[in-house]
Amino acid sequence: MESITKARKICHLLLRFLAFGATLSAVIVMATSHEKASVLVFQFEAKYTNTPAFKYFVIGNSLVTVYGFLVLFLPPESFLWRLAVATDLVFTMLLVSSISAALAIAQVGKKGNSHAAWLPICNSVPKFCNQVTGALVAGAIAVIIYMILLLNSIHRVLDPLILRKC
Amino acid sequence: MESITKARKICHLLLRFLAFGATLSAVIVMATSHEKASVLVFQFEAKYTNTPAFKYFVIGNSLVTVYGFLVLFLPPESFLWRLAVATDLVFTMLLVSSISAALAIAQVGKKGNSHAAWLPICNSVPKFCNQVTGALVAGAIAVIIYMILLLNSIHRVLDPLILRKC
Numbered sequence: 001m002e003s004i005t006k007a008r009k010i011c012h013l014l015l016r017f018l019a020f021g022a023t024l025s026a027v028i029v030m031a032t033s034h035e036k037a038s039v040l041v042f043q044f045e046a047k048y049t050n051t052p053a054f055k056y057f058v059i060g061n062s063l064v065t066v067y068g069f070l071v072l073f074l075p076p077e078s079f080l081w082r083l084a085v086a087t088d089l090v091f092t093m094l095l096v097s098s099i100s101a102a103l104a105i106a107q108v109g110k111k112g113n114s115h116a117a118w119l120p121i122c123n124s125v126p127k128f129c130n131q132v133t134g135a136l137v138a139g140a141i142a143v144i145i146y147m148i149l150l151l152n153s154i155h156r157v158l159d160p161l162i163l164r165k166c
Numbered sequence: 167m168e169s170i171t172k173a174r175k176i177c178h179l180l181l182r183f184l185a186f187g188a189t190l191s192a193v194i195v196m197a198t199s200h201e202k203a204s205v206l207v208f209q210f211e212a213k214y215t216n217t218p219a220f221k222y223f224v225i226g227n228s229l230v231t232v233y234g235f236l237v238l239f240l241p242p243e244s245f246l247w248r249l250a251v252a253t254d255l256v257f258t259m260l261l262v263s264s265i266s267a268a269l270a271i272a273q274v275g276k277k278g279n280s281h282a283a284w285l286p287i288c289n290s291v292p293k294f295c296n297q298v299t300g301a302l303v304a305g306a307i308a309v310i311i312y313m314i315l316l317l318n319s320i321h322r323v324l325d326p327l328i329l330r331k332c
Contacts, residue, residue, distance in 0.1 A: 044281060046281070046282075050279065050281035050282070051279060051281075051282075052270075052273060053270040053273070085320050086317060086320050086321070089255070089316060089317070089320065092259070093258070093259070093262050093313070096259050096262050096263050096266070097262050097263070097265075097266040098266070099263075100262070100263040100264070100266035100267040100270075101266040101267060101269065101270035102270070103267065104218075104219040104266075104267035104268070104270040104271050105270050105271075105274070107218060107219070108271070108274070108284070109282065113216065113217060115210060115212070115216035115217075116212075116216070116217075116275065116284070116285075116287050117285065118274070118282070118284040118285075119282075119283065119284075121282050147259070150255060151252060151255070154251050154252050154255065154320075155252070
């Protein structure tokens with residue numbers, strides 16, 4: 001029984017470490033994305049700071065990275081673990097929100113929107129687009145891991161209650 | 167003691183009813199938003215189906231509306247309430263995600279993005295923009311209510327555990 005608990009704890013810590021790595025990668029890949037391009041005589045540089053949604057993505061993911069890093073060093077017997085469900089919830093919401101916003105803009109960047117006369121830009125700056133895609137994939141992995149952690153916490157807390165009294 | 171529990175239950179049901187009303191309004195306001203405009207000789211119609219992010223907003227909010235409606239009729243003693251934390255979590259994520267995506271596009275519609283040569287469209291279709299803003303506000307209210315419900319559920323479930331054993 002004790003070995004199962006230990007395996008569970010290691011698995012839990014591993015998931016948290018992976019989530020930390022995923023958000024950190026998302027921040028680094030998004031923040032380093034920039035590409036110079038010239039269309040006719042017009043020169044421009046694509047970078048994440050040009051788009052509010054991408055800035056929000058970097059800020060949101062940075063906050064979750066710091067949180068994920070701090071949680072890794074929380075001692076297993078700490079009382080604060082009881083509050084981790086609520087903080088996990090808030091930071092997962094932040095992550096979901098920032099990725100959705102960045103994804104919506106990335107979709108316009110890739111496909112454009114003919115109704116609003118917004119042209120796609122990925123043909124001019126393919127390297128930039130690939131880096132943004134990479135950052136979004138890393139962010140999506142982090143969301144999936146945090147969702148697993150959250151649903152697991154809720155299940156673990158609720159399970160004895162369900163069994164005890166329906 | 168019993169009257170406190172009763173007041174709490176009424177408050178809980180009221181919040182759920184408000185959340186249902188908010189998502190329903192968001193769907194109706196967004197789905198009925200359309201405006202015809204002409205720029206020079208070029209005629210166009212702005213509607214939510216032209217933008218994938220707005221379609222996602224309508225679909226996401228519709229799903230949450232149906233869920234919110236069904237939950238209203240769940241008997242108070244039902245065993246399914248125990249699972250409501252997990253389903254609330256998933257549907258709140260859906261709501262947050264759809265609003266963030268729609269907000270990111272609405273921001274481009276309002277301010278444009280000079281770096282990508284995407285021009286703002288709100289000057290041509292102000293009525294459409296106002297309706298989208300209204301839908302986003304209704305959606306944001308729904309998110310806030312679901313967050314309160316979620317944090318309250320987590321607090322209620324965790325509280326006895328925290329008191330019993332730290």
